[in-house]
Amino acid sequence: MKFSIKHMDPVKRRDACVVAGVFEAGGLTEAARALDEASGGYLSAILRSGDMSGKTGSTVVLHDVPGTSCKRVLLAGLGKEERAVEGKVYRDAVGAVFKALQETGTTEAALFLTTVPIGNRDAAWKVSQAAIIAAESTYRFDRLKTQQDATPTRLREVVLAAASRAEVAESRQALQQGLATAEGISLARDLGNLAPNICTPTYLAEQAKAIARNHRLKAAVVDEKAMEKLGMGALLAVARGSRQPAKLIVLEYWGGTKKQKPVVLVGKGVTFDTGGISLKPAAEMDEMKYDMCGAASVLGTLAAIARIKLPLNVVCIIPTTENMPGGNATKPGDVVTSLSGQTIEILNTDAEGRLILCDALTYAERYDPAVVIDVATLTGACVIALGHVASGLLSNDEELATELLQASTQAADPAWRLPLWDDYQEQLKSNFADVANIGGRAGGTITAACFLSRFTRKYRWAHLDIAGTAWKSGKEKGATGRPVPLLTRFLIDRAGEDRP
Known part of the structure; x- marks a missing residue:
């Protein structure tokens, strides 16, 4: 799986899947809000309908969201908005995202959870943890079986979003450390x-x-x-x-x-x-x-x-x-x-x-x-x-x-x-x-x-x-x-x- 870091606009991404975070009671992260505005409130309507709870670990995949350039939008729950997002919540959300991505036919994804403020964690921590969790999600041990996993993941490329261009440079070393750890x-x-x-x-x-x-x-x-x-x-x-x-x-x-x-x-x-x-x-x-x-x-x-x-x-x-x-x-x-x-x-x-x-x-x-x-x-x-x-x-x-x-x-x-x-x-x-x-x-x-x-x-x-x-x-x-x-x-x- 190939990883990169970019400062980017979620609305303009042409990836197979854009991933953004949402909260319980309909709260939106910055990336989700941008997608919602571009789609004329499409994401907000989904949340109001109850199709997405926003609870930690919950996910929903939306296809052909109006006003966006991507094929899919994956919404990931981050829990209650009034609480600061903690490290465990972030890790659980990222884990749920990659599990959901494995179940789709997507070959590439742009992850905007890395731009969400996480307690006292910096951008480098979020990037390294995302790389480790992504690699763990694809781990299989079937070398001793006569038939290997018949449905290997199609996900080949992951772009991790940075909140600013300065963060891109700051996070590159963390990405390499995360991949080496994985x-x-x-x-x-x-x-x-x-x-x-x-x-x-x-x-x-x-x-x-x-x-x-x-x-x-x-x-x-x-x-x-x-x-x-x-x-x-x-x-x-x-x-x-x-x-x-x-x-x-x-x-x-x-x-x-x-x-x-x-x-x-x-x-x-x-x-x-x-x-x-x-x-x-x-x-x-x-x-x-x-x-x-x-x-x-x-x-x-x-x-x-x-x-x-x-x-x-x-x-x-x-x-x-x-x-x-x-x-x-x-x-x-x-x-x-x-x-x-x-x-x-x-x-x-x-x-x-x-x-x-x-x-x-x-x-x-x-x-x-x-x-x-x-x-x-x-x-x-x-x-x-x-x-x-x-x-x-x-x-x-x-x-x-x-x-x-x-x-x-x-x-x-x-x-x-x-x-x-x-x-x-x-x-x-x-x-x-x-x-x-x-x-x-x-x-x-x-x-x-x-x-x-x-x-x-x-x-x-x-x-x-x-x-x-x-x-x-x-x-x-x-x-x-x-x-x-x-x-x-x-x-x-x-x-x-x-x-x-």
Whole structure:
């Protein structure tokens, strides 16, 4: 889909479809008012008739509107006019617009929702969000079906309206950032949605190498033999029950200066999680293919910033393995030695994500990082605490936590901070090792992060628990691509780019 930005008159557009916003009780946005005046009150009559409610998410397609040059006018509801249009209302309206456009035969559209004032959001934000939402609306994952979608979208070109000529120049960079973010989201979704017999640790490593080739990144894959020499006993403990060899994937993007310390992203890559000897219930175990969505999201983020050519140094580290109940599998009660030298009593083999992450977090020390952020579908407790709306955020650094929260708000990819107090460390005490890998049911998300914090004392670190946000269950089952928007926005801001 091709995107562009223009300052334009909705009445004179000859597109297949012009999109304008309307409010409840017949209120019109500036673009809709221009169309209404040109048509002799045609739009107002439609609203008065009740054929269009104006509620958020509602749409109606009008054909051959008098006095206009376009084939169709699509009206999109923005809710009550007396309220300031909020970011969520805007996103919902744009989403509804692109869903409606897919159901028409239109090949091109001019979107004037980008000229509607949205709370404290600027034009660049509206443009970048529109690009991301448009790309998401066309996403399909049917590569494993013998018959692909028989009715692909016909929409080929979208022109985003700017309120002034000055806004056109201001929004161009935001459009490119939005498109790059959308590309990263799609990559993360594709990897997450693949069947686990296809997306193995070896496959994930091959895809990482392909990304490196496409974007001229430096790639390395550490195999199990090298892990043993390094002393990655925690990661290898998880891999012992599987016939699929574990990998430690490292991608390096050097877009900044040589003196600039890199941001390190660590993504959990358990390509299938049975729970190991502490076997999970059979129901919905198929969804454990999504346990590598942390890995998928950091790969998607790296691809996005490489496309933008962000002036920043970023290193991506992915520990990847299966967690299987084989005859050689780790048992509850086993004690292993991590790369850091700390010993771990494994009380539950289903708390495996923290085991592979702790060795990767120690490995990150060699890069003398500016900050380290790990991303993981780590705990069911996070789903109970925050549902499927916000990712959990825990950090040992106030400034870093604030940066991530600001990025989450800007990216419309919510995160919520949980405490990381030393009081919770008490739950991880072990009689037989330096630390236990679980701390009981109470505060499970927090104690999991407390475990990881023991391996991050040499640098500024944050942890994103995406167990509730990385995928959807039920009718819309599939990977979401989160938190690619949050991470990409964080890196753009950190690199000093203009903030959409």
